Amino acid sequence: MQLRLIKDKIISKLMLVFTLASVSLVIIIGVGLYYRSLPVLNNSSWGQLLSSSVWKPMKGLFGFYPFIMGTLWVTAISIIIALPLCLLTSFYLSEYAHTRVKRILIPFVNLLSGIPPVIFGVWGVLFIVPLVQNHIAPHFVEYSTGYSVLAGGLVLAVMIFPLIVSIVNEVLNTIPQELKDASLALGATKWETIKKVTIRKALPGIVAATVLAISRAFGETIAVLMVCGNNAIVPHSVFDTGYPLPALIANNYGEMMSIPLYDSALMFAALLLFIIILLFNVISRIILNRLERNLAG
Amino acid sequence: MTSTPHISVQNLNVHIANQHILKDISINIPNKKVTSIIGPSGCGKTTLLKSFNRLLDNTPDVKITGKVLVDGEDIYDPNAEITHIRKKMGLLSQRPYPLPMSIYDNVAYGPRIHGNPKKAELDELVETQLKATGLWNEVKDRLKAPASKLSIGQQQRLCLARGLAVEPEIILGDESTSALDPTSTHIIEDLFIELKEKYSIVLVTHILRQARRVSDYIIFVYMGKIIEFGPTEEVLLNPKQELTKEYVKGFIS
Numbered sequence: 363m364q365l366r367l368i369k370d371k372i373i374s375k376l377m378l379v380f381t382l383a384s385v386s387l388v389i390i391i392g393v394g395l396y397y398r399s400l401p402v403l404n405n406s407s408w409g410q411l412l413s414s415s416v417w418k419p420m421k422g423l424f425g426f427y428p429f430i431m432g433t434l435w436v437t438a439i440s441i442i443i444a445l446p447l448c449l450l451t452s453f454y455l456s457e458y459a460h461t462r463v464k465r466i467l468i469p470f471v472n473l474l475s476g477i478p479p480v481i482f483g484v485w486g487v488l489f490i491v492p493l494v495q496n497h498i499a500p501h502f503v504e505y506s507t508g509y510s511v512l513a514g515g516l517v518l519a520v521m522i523f524p525l526i527v528s529i530v531n532e533v534l535n536t537i538p539q540e541l542k543d544a545s546l547a548l549g550a551t552k553w554e555t556i557k558k559v560t561i562r563k564a565l566p567g568i569v570a571a572t573v574l575a576i577s578r579a580f581g582e583t584i585a586v587l588m589v590c591g592n593n594a595i596v597p598h599s600v601f602d603t604g605y606p607l608p609a610l611i612a613n614n615y616g617e618m619m620s621i622p623l624y625d626s627a628l629m630f631a632a633l634l635l636f637i638i639i640l641l642f643n644v645i646s647r648i649i650l651n652r653l654e655r656n657l658a659g
Numbered sequence: 660m661t662s663t664p665h666i667s668v669q670n671l672n673v674h675i676a677n678q679h680i681l682k683d684i685s686i687n688i689p690n691k692k693v694t695s696i697i698g699p700s701g702c703g704k705t706t707l708l709k710s711f712n713r714l715l716d717n718t719p720d721v722k723i724t725g726k727v728l729v730d731g732e733d734i735y736d737p738n739a740e741i742t743h744i745r746k747k748m749g750l751l752s753q754r755p756y757p758l759p760m761s762i763y764d765n766v767a768y769g770p771r772i773h774g775n776p777k778k779a780e781l782d783e784l785v786e787t788q789l790k791a792t793g794l795w796n797e798v799k800d801r802l803k804a805p806a807s808k809l810s811i812g813q814q815q816r817l818c819l820a821r822g823l824a825v826e827p828e829i830i831l832g833d834e835s836t837s838a839l840d841p842t843s844t845h846i847i848e849d850l851f852i853e854l855k856e857k858y859s860i861v862l863v864t865h866i867l868r869q870a871r872r873v874s875d876y877i878i879f880v881y882m883g884k885i886i887e888f889g890p891t892e893e894v895l896l897n898p899k900q901e902l903t904k905e906y907v908k909g910f911i912s
Contacts, residue, residue, distance in 0.1 A: 461719055538756065539717065540752050540753075540754070540756045541756045541758070542717075543714050543717070543750070543752065543756075544750070544752065544756045544758065544818065544821075545758060545768070546714065546717075546745060547712060547714060547745050547748065547749070547750035547822070548745065548746070548749075548768060548769040548772065548821065548822065548825050549742040549743065549745045549746030549769065549772060549773060549825060550742065550768075550769075550772050551742055554772055558758075558768070558772075559758050559759065562758075562759045562760065563759045
């Protein structure tokens with residue numbers, strides 16, 4: 363008897379230790395990044411680093427504003443393109459599609475998420491960049507190479523598409539048929555039922571899926587790096603080049619390290635990315651809690 | 660029955676996933692009466708009820724032949740307008756499914772879908788229907804609260820009020836009291852008796868006591884066939900068919 367109880371206690375304590383270890387990793391990474399960023403932070407203030415657009419490492423000038431904006435532009439474009447498509451796809455799959463169609467289409471969507479990012483990058487360079495250059499940009503601006511935040515956003519949109527679709531589809535499947543029947547029985551059409559009942563009920567799940575997708579988009583590196591043009595300039599239109607934070611780190615870390623403070627500046631870029639994602643997750647958690655409280659049941 | 664029946668079923672056959680669920684059903688549902696469909700689990704009671712407002716359409720692999728006439732109009736006619744048919748019937752399901760919105764919006768949902776009622780009209784309508792289901796005094800101070808905050812019994816009455824708000828002719832109840840406590844069950848049963856003044860009511864139930872208390876007519880279904888149909892007392896106390904006799908005595912269940 364005693365021995366069993368002791369074993370039980372030991373195992374539960376052990377699991378607690380493992381859990382704490384992995385959770386504390388987040389804090390350790392944050393502290394580590396901050397520590398490594400200190401040299402550049404001692405050189406110039408947070409305000410300067412965040413608001414300056416001048417990126418001249420040779421002169422010791424590190425302005426992160428273009429990179430922050432690059433990240434936000436690419437992420438925002440990808441979500442704006444992907445979200446409506448994803449929602450319509452999910453609603454089609456869960457509400458309209460025949461079982462046989464579903465059985466064929468859903469594995470394809472999942473397969474999309476299994477393709478390595480670098481392949482999306484190559485596809486972006488070979489297909490999306492020329493598409494933007496020759497067919498989209500000419501309608502709006504005089505000249506664009508195609509390497510742009512729009513190209514980055516498009517590639518990212520395709521990459522986060524399967525993520526959102528599969529989560530939202532799962533969420534929609536948990537909504538009881540009887541609830542939809544209740545709306546249909548009142549004479550509502552299928553579309554009215556989706557608009558007024560299903561979406562409301564699924565809203566917390568849709569928000570959660572979007573948050574996950576945005577977090578993924580923030581961090582996506584290689585595919586974006588290949589199509590964005592990577593100029594340290596603040597983008598002013600979707601056809602401008604951009605230089606997102608992850609691309610900055612991946613492109614330069616390990617090279618040009620002889621430049622003083624460069625290493626520390628890249629660490630600061632990583633810290634920024636870390637903070638953006640952290641803040642974003644906290645805010646979305648708050649929104650989600652509020653939604654769940656308002657729509658309980 | 661002098662006038663045309665609201666619901667008239669003619670040679671209805673329903674197959675789901677190659678199983679013959681309903682076999683050659685023909686019946687006229689009496690107007691302004693409570694009719695209970697009784698029978699053992701899995702005999703097709705609920706399928707029969709759902710065939711009346713085409714909620715079967717959402718079942719995968721379903722095949723339906725025959726006719727269901729609602730006010731003389733065949734609802735399975737390819738040209739039939741489905742929302743119009745469903746509007747004529749209020750459905751009360753096994754468990755209450757309040758829509759994810761406020762108490763007020765739940766009742767106003769149907770009327771809003773079918774037109775653009777003015778605020779004052781809606782207010783009045785919501786009040787009338789909540790009074791009709793005896794819910795008004797309990798909720799009048801919190802109409803804007805989420806419907807899910809109500810007790811299960813209250814939710815079921817809210818669902819009834821929601822159904823009545825589209826001014827149906829028929830009320831369909833699918834074991835509507837099976838999730839409720841005895842007090843709430845009693846309230847709902849009394850409501851059915853009250854409502855038959857204005858509506859034709861069809862209930863699926865497996866509680867014979869309830870069928871006897873509430874209904875005027877009983878349909879006994881067994882293995883997808885209608886075995887017996889008649890006034891409540893006759894079917895329950897003096898059944899003509901051997902199967903009905905056995906079921907009523909409790910041999911088949």
